[in-house]
Amino acid sequence: MTVKKLSYLMIALTVTIVSCQKDPSTSDLHKDYLVYTAYDTSVNFSGFNTYYIPDSILLMTDESQDVYWSDEDALEIVNAVVTNMNAYGYTRTEDKETADLGIQMSYVKQVTYFVGYDNPYWWWYYPYYWSPGYWGDWYGWHYPYQVYYGYTAGSMLIEMMNLETGTASQKKLPVIWDSYIGGLLTNSAELNLTRSLQAVDQAFEQSPYLKK
Amino acid sequence: MKAKKYLAIKTVLLAALMLAAIQPSKAQIMYDSYFNIDWQYNVPLGKAFADKSSGWGMNFEGGYFVTPNITVGAFVAYHTSIKYIPQQTIDLSSSSAMTTNQKHTLFQLPFGVSGRYNWMTESIFQPYVGMKLGANYAQMSSYYYVIKHYEDTWGFYMSPEIGVSIFPNPSQRMGFHVAAYYSYATNSGKVLTYSMDNINNFGIRVGISF
Numbered sequence: 468m469t470v471k472k473l474s475y476l477m478i479a480l481t482v483t484i485v486s487c488q489k490d491p492s493t494s495d496l497h498k499d500y501l502v503y504t505a506y507d508t509s510v511n512f513s514g515f516n517t518y519y520i521p522d523s524i525l526l527m528t529d530e531s532q533d534v535y536w537s538d539e540d541a542l543e544i545v546n547a548v549v550t551n552m553n554a555y556g557y558t559r560t561e562d563k564e565t566a567d568l569g570i571q572m573s574y575v576k577q578v579t580y581f582v583g584y585d586n587p588y589w590w591w592y593y594p595y596y597w598s599p600g601y602w603g604d605w606y607g608w609h610y611p612y613q614v615y616y617g618y619t620a621g622s623m624l625i626e627m628m629n630l631e632t633g634t635a636s637q638k639k640l641p642v643i644w645d646s647y648i649g650g651l652l653t654n655s656a657e658l659n660l661t662r663s664l665q666a667v668d669q670a671f672e673q674s675p676y677l678k679k
Numbered sequence: 680m681k682a683k684k685y686l687a688i689k690t691v692l693l694a695a696l697m698l699a700a701i702q703p704s705k706a707q708i709m710y711d712s713y714f715n716i717d718w719q720y721n722v723p724l725g726k727a728f729a730d731k732s733s734g735w736g737m738n739f740e741g742g743y744f745v746t747p748n749i750t751v752g753a754f755v756a757y758h759t760s761i762k763y764i765p766q767q768t769i770d771l772s773s774s775s776a777m778t779t780n781q782k783h784t785l786f787q788l789p790f791g792v793s794g795r796y797n798w799m800t801e802s803i804f805q806p807y808v809g810m811k812l813g814a815n816y817a818q819m820s821s822y823y824y825v826i827k828h829y830e831d832t833w834g835f836y837m838s839p840e841i842g843v844s845i846f847p848n849p850s851q852r853m854g855f856h857v858a859a860y861y862s863y864a865t866n867s868g869k870v871l872t873y874s875m876d877n878i879n880n881f882g883i884r885v886g887i888s889f
Contacts, residue, residue: 503775675779
């Protein structure tokens, strides 16, 4: 009888211990946005003067064709990037061919997609992302540093390419600065826009090395 | 609030199961032995990782009276501390930075051997002093956005304790248990830019004793 009771105790103890770790509620974590930035430390940003940025944001969706976001909200977000770039001493140009830097923006609207830096060729296979050919005679992207993105709905990506690179023969366009912004998808379109604008400002604030 | 209610229900059910397994006339499961099942409230001391007090923990202990006053036994306990970190910018490396809010959690699971010196073992109130020695598993975690970063650590654990077992009917040795403890563990680790070097806690335990 004693052994039986002890077995009850052991079963109860085991069940309790196994389920003992308390996971925190993550609902508070969605009260604010996340901004991650990374850059190529070998690049001297003061050597660049002009940049080209499209007036629309590429939407990463499950649509069967490229979709661009170009309404007033999108333009406001693009202008936030422009304002920050200008404040850091760069000049926007309308001539893509002569620009020193290219900036592209993407917004993950519906998909959930994860990628690690150890798999750099995912860009080749992701169907509805910016085409390297948009920037010229390029076949792919190249990150000179480690990056790690976790793409979920409500994320925005800002990437800066070195269009002056001398490694064009490799046909891979180097991304020399990138910013991943998460937490932009709430039930309020106004809040989403406000967060997006604040997050863009934050991306530049935490990247003082961009300042000329 | 909901989670606290769940913990309370789980604790009560567990205590009920323990008590149901014991016949009133034979309170001791094994002759000359004791068992404690406690809920505990833990207070981290000093500036530490996830250094916020909480009641997310329990303690299980059993032992044998090697003399009328001295017991030796074993224990296992667990505790989770959770702390909210407001939005801040951290430098992850020389080339990357991140601005986010976080939740830090520290889960501790010490286990090992225990010893006690007991007084007035025939009375209703039976005070004791004790010491626990063993190993401490601790997991440091940072939750942010949809990501959890964590590191598992191990360390040496020691914990002096004072307490009292309360038996309304001493002959049956079925009653309550109240204790206060200090614990020290040598665990160290790092998550993101947050490091931990040793763990110091103070806490209280309330439970059943038989």
